[in-house]
Amino acid sequence: MTFKTLNDLGDPSGQRVLVRVDLNVPMDGTKVTDTTRIERVLPTIRELSEKGAKVILLAHFGRPKGARVSEMSLAPVAPAVSDLLGKPVSFADDCIGEMAKSAISKMQNGDVLLLENTRFHAGEEKNDPDFAKALAENGDVYVNDAFSAAHRAHGSTEGIARLLPSYAGRTMQAELEALSSALGTPVRPVLAVVGGAKVSSKIDLLENLVSKVDMLVIGGGMANTFLAAKGINVGKSLCEHDLADTARKIMAAAEKANCEIVLPVDAVVAKEFKAGAANETVDLTAIPADGMILDVGAASIETVKSKIDGAKTLVWNGPLGAFEIEPFDTATVAAAKHAAENTKSGKLNSVAGGGDTVAALNHASAAESFSYVSTAGGAFLEWLEGKELPGVKALEA
Numbered sequence: 001m002t003f004k005t006l007n008d009l010g011d012p013s014g015q016r017v018l019v020r021v022d023l024n025v026p027m028d029g030t031k032v033t034d035t036t037r038i039e040r041v042l043p044t045i046r047e048l049s050e051k052g053a054k055v056i057l058l059a060h061f062g063r064p065k066g067a068r069v070s071e072m073s074l075a076p077v078a079p080a081v082s083d084l085l086g087k088p089v090s091f092a093d094d095c096i097g098e099m100a101k102s103a104i105s106k107m108q109n110g111d112v113l114l115l116e117n118t119r120f121h122a123g124e125e126k127n128d129p130d131f132a133k134a135l136a137e138n139g140d141v142y143v144n145d146a147f148s149a150a151h152r153a154h155g156s157t158e159g160i161a162r163l164l165p166s167y168a169g170r171t172m173q174a175e176l177e178a179l180s181s182a183l184g185t186p187v188r189p190v191l192a193v194v195g196g197a198k199v200s201s202k203i204d205l206l207e208n209l210v211s212k213v214d215m216l217v218i219g220g221g222m223a224n225t226f227l228a229a230k231g232i233n234v235g236k237s238l239c240e241h242d243l244a245d246t247a248r249k250i251m252a253a254a255e256k257a258n259c260e261i262v263l264p265v266d267a268v269v270a271k272e273f274k275a276g277a278a279n280e281t282v283d284l285t286a287i288p289a290d291g292m293i294l295d296v297g298a299a300s301i302e303t304v305k306s307k308i309d310g311a312k313t314l315v316w317n318g319p320l321g322a323f324e325i326e327p328f329d330t331a332t333v334a335a336a337k338h339a340a341e342n343t344k345s346g347k348l349n350s351v352a353g354g355g356d357t358v359a360a361l362n363h364a365s366a367a368e369s370f371s372y373v374s375t376a377g378g379a380f381l382e383w384l385e386g387k388e389l390p391g392v393k394a395l396e397a
């Protein structure tokens with residue numbers, strides 16, 4: 001790695017240090033339900049604060065697409081960061097402009113301030129140079145500690161690094177080192193498990209992934225697009241029908257690469273997306289037109305477990321079902337526990353990542369037993385494919 005780290009920063013006392021962190025944490029209303037991403041960035045925040053820097057946190061939340069969406073405000077996350085950090089974290093209602101400037105002007109050395117969601121400005125995702133400039137005006141130095149957002153070439157992850165002296169934070173450094181050490185030369189057979197809900201932003205990655213792994217289990221919302229591409233009626237399930245051709249291309253690429261694609265063979269369906277909703281396990285030919293697939297079924301769970309047994313290395317991003325709502329956590333919990341057992345008995349090297357995947361592993365009490373748990377989902381998959389991550393590359397420039 002050729003970027004500078006906090007070791008190269010010198011004395012940051014009195015400097016305004018803009019620290020990009022990933023606070024895109026699972027929430028239930030205004031309550032943070034999994035604090036892993038916050039915990040992982042504490043070492044960087046603490047180190048800078050203890051050295052007397054003015055620590056200004058930049059982060060995104062959700063996908064507000066350039067609009068000020070109140071449900072995607074970072075305001076409720078500031079107290080969660082403060083609780084874990086053990087010192088006050090103030091909050092400013094905007095990440096650029098007068099609001100940010102005024103809050104920063106009030107900071108004392110060692111203070112920590114969180115700025116509002118960078119994605120409330122369209123310039124963030126467009127990586128607009130003027131937006132990056134507006135961000136950079138508020139700092140003397142830039143530190144990127146958001147490995148899990150490093151696959152995005154955005155204003156706060158890429159553009160800004162070109163404008164200020166830039167350094168990798170402790171977590172950015174640790175993630176890259178841990179992933180290289182865990183997966184630098186993976187022992188075969190390698191099994192990838194990909195699920196979750198971010199279908200359009202992750203499906204393209206699968207075409208490359210099938211050339212790197214021996215087996216690919218597809219579950220969660222991601223599986224529905226593949227099932228639909230195979231002509232299965234998925235009712236009202238989360239499904240991106242316009243990506244059917246992409247799914248077929250991936251299945252053809254897998255066949256060519258000798259990678260076995262494993263799709264669900266049965267599904268747990270419900271008519272409502274809520275806890276305790278009436279549900280049934282059905283064969284894939286029997287999905288009701290008004291039903292939603294919210295988990296893979298019992299037969300599919302057994303298949304996933306047998307694939308885990310057949311693997312020496314597991315890479316996992318994306319839950320197999322809507323695990324936040326019982327009983328649709330069944331498959332994810334069963335697979336997580338099984339992988340944890342195989343890891344504990346020394347049969348499996350298991351690496352999992354992603355904001356919700358980490359929450360799911362914690363929910364299954366399995367995270368501790370995995371070989372490595374990354375905060376990153378999409379970034380982890382892109383890293384695995386050997387892609388250059390713009391957020392990391394900008395630090396190296």
Ligand SMILES: Nc1ncnc2c1ncn2[C@@H]1O[C@H](COP(=O)(O)OP(=O)(O)O)[C@@H](O)[C@H]1O
Pocket residue numbers: 195196197198199219220221222238293294295317318319320321322323324353354355356357358376377378
């Ligand atoms: N069948 C499904 N239908 C709808 N949502 C699902 C389904 N399976 C999984 N999910 C949802 O996927 C989300 C996690 O996806 P994603 O963001 O891609 O994972 P990660 O954050 O780990 O990268 C969870 O909120 C979960 O409820």
Ligand SMILES: O=C(OP(=O)(O)O)[C@H](O)COP(=O)(O)O
Pocket residue numbers: 022024062063148149152198201353354355356375376377378379
């Ligand atoms: O949660 C994230 O990624 P992940 O769901 O792949 O783990 C990151 O914060 C990136 O978010 P994005 O996929 O909206 O750019």
